[in-house]
Amino acid sequence: MQEINRDAQTIAAVATAVAPGQGGIAVIRLSGPQAQAxxxxxxRIPGQQSWESHHVLYGHVLAAESGERIDEVLVLLMLAPRSFTGEDVVEIHCHGGVIAVQRVLARVLDQPGVRRALPGEFSQRAVLNGRLDLTRAEAISDLVAARSQRAAELAMAGVDGGIQKRITALRDRLLDQLSELEARVDFEEDLPALDGAALLEELQMVRCQLQQLVKDGQVGAALRQGLRVALVGRPNVGKSSLLNRLSRRERAIVTDLPGTTRDLLESEIVLAGVPITLLDTAGIRATSDAVEQLGIARSHDALASADLVLLLFDLSVGWTPDDEALRQRIPAAVPHLLVGNKVDLAVSDARAGTSGSAADIRLSASTGAGEAELVQAVLERCGALADGSLLLSLNQRQGDLAQQAADALARSAQVAADGLPWDFWTIDLRQAIHSLGEITGEELTESVLDRIFSRFCIGK
Known part of the structure; x- marks a missing residue:
């Protein structure tokens, strides 16, 4: 990693969630040379308690002028280099909530040389001081933000160093090939001939492994970030019934009256380990009701922002011109599934046909028939169907860099086909090595690090 100036100031922030009435304790973390002071x-620490590293002390935080007790606390010392950041770290464990936490933090920030931490600054210092590699730091952030058990498992694989080891191994293979090439550039007459076919095969094997990592990362992104799935259809085709069934609770009012749903309803669920936000839209139809018109306008917005659209139609009525008109309103860039509901009341295939082709999925939102097939189809269409073989998942930044490295290695095939000298091979190979170094943090600048850690939460 390039040398980066380290901030000599001590930083402080609340490292736990702060909310009224939520959480019995809160942790205020300090890191830097003035943390202990x-x-x-x-x-005020009573008795003969020793301020030694990795000891817990009991005491009180006092007000500045009156000396009154602000809170009863425990103080945990982790002195350099045996700490998360590699610097002196001190944590104050106080009572949770809002008022006590903010009063204690304010006292800490009033001390000379102490300032409020920036987002991700504790983790950034850990990386700069060699306590964490960059992939582990990013995995910790993913673990904190995990919205499902599967996402947490993938994040934990990164925390354990899985991504670092995999990328480093691939990068080392490329470094070995680069050293061979550079030796031939400088001393080709004194060394045995280099097998260009074997070299190209090795580079393409690394490229294939990188492409697989990129593909796995796309599945992992769905597990981390979740999907937005919009339920769209004419009034009274069963959108709200389907939302209630998938969310396992009554989120939407279900009646036989058209136009019951007049606003955009959202429900957070997890299907096969993938967090999904279901958007139950207002039935799109011509109406003079001003409130319903607002709901329909929001339905159109939901279509554009969704990762997938489920277009429901009534199998007991069959595919209608209004259904076809709705399908035409779905943006071309948004994938969709045609879902025939009320299969328990279905008419003949001839009437239920959709422009000559059957529905993608047939189900009954009231009985649950076809639900498993719907879940499978949703995950497949979004590219989020993960099996047990998915052990590692690159985030967006890492995936982009891995793709850049794969693209650089792909250009090697053209270099070989053109019969260019060895020094031309080194150009793309160095680019691939640099891109992989950016993933692990071995090839980074201060501005890139600042951009990465700015997305972390305060106190991490």
Whole structure:
């Protein structure tokens, strides 16, 4: 990693969630040369308790002027280099909520040389001080933000160093080939001839492994970020019934009256480990009701923002011109599934046909028939169907860099086909090695690091 100037200031922030009435304790974390002195200035530790590393002390945080007790606390010391950041780290464990936490933090921030931490700054210092590699730091952020058990498992694989080891191994293979090429460039007459076919085969094998990692990362993105699935259809085709069934609770009012849903309803669910936001839209139809018109307008917005659209139609009525008109309104870039509902009341295939082709999925939102097939189809259409073989998942930044490396290696085939000298081979090979180094943090600048960690939460 390129040398980056380290901030000599001590930073502080709340490292736990803060909400009224939520959480019995909160943790305020400090890191830097003044961490211990700052905490000693704001606390009273009774008796002969020793301020030694990796010891817990009991005491109180005191107000600045009156000396009144602000809160009863535990103080945990983790002195350099045996800490998360590699610097002196001190944590104050106080009572949760809002008021006590903010009063304690304010006292800490009033101390000389202490400032409020920026988002991700603790993790950034851990990376700069060699306590974490970049992929582990990013995996910790993913673990904190995980919305499903499967997403947490993939994040934990990154925390354990799985991504770092895999990328480093591939990069080392490329470095071995680069050293061979550079040796031939400088001393070709003194060395045995290099087998260009074997070299190209090795580079393309690495490229294929990188492409698989990119593909797995796309599935992992769905597990981390979730999907937005819009339920669209004419009034009274069963959108709200389907939302209630998939979410396993009554989120939407279900009646036989058309136009019951007049606003966009959202429900957060997890299907096969994938977090999904279901958007139950207002039935799209011509209406003079001003409130219903607003709901229909929001339905159109939901179509454009969704990862997938489920267009429901009534099998007991069959495919209608209004259904076809709705399908035409779905943006071309948004994938969709045609879902025939009320299969328990279905008419003949001839009437239920959709422009000559059957529905993608047939189900009954009231009985649950066809639900499993729907879930399978949703995940497949979104490219989010993960099996047990998915062990690692690159995030967006890592995936983009892995793709850049794969593209650079793909250009090697053209270089070989053109019969160019060895020094031309090294150009794309160096680019691939640099891109992989950016994934692990070995090839990074301060501005890139700042951009990465700015997406982290405060206190991490």
């Amino acid at each position: 700052a905490v000693q200035s704001v606390t």
